[in-house]
Amino acid sequence: MDWAASPLFIYNTMNNQLWYKDAVFYQISVRAFKDSNGDGHGDLRGLTEKIDYIKNLGVDCIWIMPIYPSPLRDDGYDIADYYNVSDEYGKLDDLKGLIAAAHERGIRIIMDLVLNHTSDAHPWFQASRSDKNSPYRDYYVWSDTDKKYEGVRIIFGDIEKSNWAWDEKTQQYYWHRFFSSQPDLNFDNPAVQDEMLNVVRFWLTLGIDGFRVDAPTYLFERDGTNCESLPETHAYLKRIRHLIDGEFPEAIMLAESNQWPKELSQYFSSGDEFHMAFHFPLMPRIFLSIAQNNATPIIEILQDTPSIPDNCQWAIFLRNHDELSLEMVTDEERKLMWREFAPEPHMIHNLGIRRRLAPILNNDRSKIELVNSLLFTLPGSPIIYYGDEIGMGDNLNLPDRNGVRTPMQWNSSPNAGFTKGEPFTELIQGQYGFQHINTESQLANPDSLYRAIRRMIHIRKEHHAFGRGSIQFIESNDPGVLAYLREHGEEKILLVHNLTDSSRSFTLPAEYQGGYINLLTNEMQNIQSITLNPYSYHWMKKHAH
Numbered sequence: 001m002d003w004a005a006s007p008l009f010i011y012n013t014m015n016n017q018l019w020y021k022d023a024v025f026y027q028i029s030v031r032a033f034k035d036s037n038g039d040g041h042g043d044l045r046g047l048t049e050k051i052d053y054i055k056n057l058g059v060d061c062i063w064i065m066p067i068y069p070s071p072l073r074d075d076g077y078d079i080a081d082y083y084n085v086s087d088e089y090g091k092l093d094d095l096k097g098l099i100a101a102a103h104e105r106g107i108r109i110i111m112d113l114v115l116n117h118t119s120d121a122h123p124w125f126q127a128s129r130s131d132k133n134s135p136y137r138d139y140y141v142w143s144d145t146d147k148k149y150e151g152v153r154i155i156f157g158d159i160e161k162s163n164w165a166w167d168e169k170t171q172q173y174y175w176h177r178f179f180s181s182q183p184d185l186n187f188d189n190p191a192v193q194d195e196m197l198n199v200v201r202f203w204l205t206l207g208i209d210g211f212r213v214d215a216p217t218y219l220f221e222r223d224g225t226n227c228e229s230l231p232e233t234h235a236y237l238k239r240i241r242h243l244i245d246g247e248f249p250e251a252i253m254l255a256e257s258n259q260w261p262k263e264l265s266q267y268f269s270s271g272d273e274f275h276m277a278f279h280f281p282l283m284p285r286i287f288l289s290i291a292q293n294n295a296t297p298i299i300e301i302l303q304d305t306p307s308i309p310d311n312c313q314w315a316i317f318l319r320n321h322d323e324l325s326l327e328m329v330t331d332e333e334r335k336l337m338w339r340e341f342a343p344e345p346h347m348i349h350n351l352g353i354r355r356r357l358a359p360i361l362n363n364d365r366s367k368i369e370l371v372n373s374l375l376f377t378l379p380g381s382p383i384i385y386y387g388d389e390i391g392m393g394d395n396l397n398l399p400d401r402n403g404v405r406t407p408m409q410w411n412s413s414p415n416a417g418f419t420k421g422e423p424f425t426e427l428i429q430g431q432y433g434f435q436h437i438n439t440e441s442q443l444a445n446p447d448s449l450y451r452a453i454r455r456m457i458h459i460r461k462e463h464h465a466f467g468r469g470s471i472q473f474i475e476s477n478d479p480g481v482l483a484y485l486r487e488h489g490e491e492k493i494l495l496v497h498n499l500t501d502s503s504r505s506f507t508l509p510a511e512y513q514g515g516y517i518n519l520l521t522n523e524m525q526n527i528q529s530i531t532l533n534p535y536s537y538h539w540m541k542k543h544a545h
């Protein structure tokens with residue numbers, strides 16, 4: 001079937017204010033994706049050249065990581081100019097070209113919006129720290145004492161020992177929730193609030209379809225609180241939403257807030273704050289369930305997740321450009337996951353695991369497919385991290401989180417087809433090297449991981465139940481089996497996963513027995529019970545009659 005030409009595809013992506021509820025997302029590091037001019041750094045033109053690869057995978061929306069001018073102390077999450085593109089990636093016109101190429105194909109583009117902090121190289125901070133009387137002094141959070149807001153957690157705990165940094169020249173401390181090279185903006189200052197609304201308007205006017213809002217949790221600080229998710233913060237985020245609703249009604253805001261389900265769901269408010277939020281507590285539990293051969297962690301966290309307004313959607317993910325964060329699990333669960341998925345100390349970063357999906361799962365094809373099946377069928381919209389669709393590896397010799405931001409492996413030609421020049425970082429060697437793992441060979445091979453994932457995506461796109469349907473967990477008497485029904489209108493899809501390494505037999509409760517179409521094989525089946533191979537997944541659509 002030519003899925004791209006099917007009416008549903010068009011329905012999914014165009015002229016539809018709730019498009020993000022059906023969409024498949026794809027996260028890209030522009031630097032690592034494709035170099036067009038041979039300087040060894042990926043760029044916007046390179047990404048534009050590869051737009052059909054992305055379209056073919058079935059992606060509806062690309063999230064590009066920061067491309068702003070930046071000293072790159074935190075890979076661009078330290079912004080020095082909010083109104084431009086770094087030369088490394090091209091010009092604003094190249095971004096417009098990318099947007100046009102994407103829109104022509106029904107693909108949208110969202111980008112990072114870093115509200116909480118700037119780079120210390122940003123002219124606002126340069127002015128702020130130059131003089132206590134500078135009009136920009138109050139753009140940042142200054143204090144005579146580093147005892148203020150005591151007890152607030154330190155996020156980059158591997159490197160930073162305090163959220164305050166001393167400024168020699170003006171003899172005060174400034175506040176920073178991330179690296180000390182990322183001073184927090186002072187959102188109590190109305191000028192800062194207005195500046196950021198201008199930034200939002202600038203990119204949406206240019207044609208960007210929305211934002212992955214970086215670290216929205218920390219905008220305001222208040223004494224006696226943990227300085228996270230404060231009412232003032234939510235009020236300001238609603239102002240951004242109000243602007244978007246009024247001027248760019250199809251644009252979206254996606255929250256990166258690493259919180260427990262109840263705090264997290266507050267970011268949707270009553271449908272007038274964020275459109276989407278990453279489900280940070282669900283992500284580690286997908287891995288935990290595999291480690292423990294037990295569906296309970298997934299079921300419990302989803303049962304603990306409040307229902308959200310109709311115009312809102314969870315973003316589900318397995319991996320991203322950061323460490324696999326383990327903030328939203330118990331100490332005991334974290335230890336178990338370190339043991340299982342980060343057996344060597346240098347694999348751990350802050351609290352999480354700085355590895356890619358395939359290595360975390362020992363390159364076990366059936367486990368990799370299984371977790372992807374969960375990604376594409378649990379409630380929410382899936383976000384794929386570039387390269388995970390071909391099972392790319394990581395480079396643990398690189399510092400910080402750079403090991404999972406290596407060049408995309410396009411083919412087996414020198415430098416993986418990523419660049420004609422000298423790549424900005426060394427390419428992955430060994431079993432995950434580009435000679436073995438690349439898009440060209442996987443596109444050609446019907447049995448490749450890429451083809452399995454593309455297939456799941458395309459089946460997903462033919463059914464609204466995945467993006468919009470309810471979920472009903474089905475009793476299985478076997479904790480190793482995770483079975484649920486996704487239902488939307490007449491559409492009923494039964495998903496069954498074997499989370500164990502042994503064969504299982506799963507008997508359907510009487511009310512679920514009957515005729516199904518196996519969506520992965522297209523076979524019609526009358527089902528009372530299913531035999532489940534180790535780590536197998538089954539997508540079964542109930543017959544209408």
Ligand code: GLC
Nearest residue numbers: 074077114178214215256322
């Ligand atoms: C977010 C980003 C991370 C960055 C941090 C500070 O957590 O995902 O990469 O370092 O914000 O901006």
Ligand code: CA
Nearest residue numbers: 035037041043
């Ligand atoms: Ca380049």
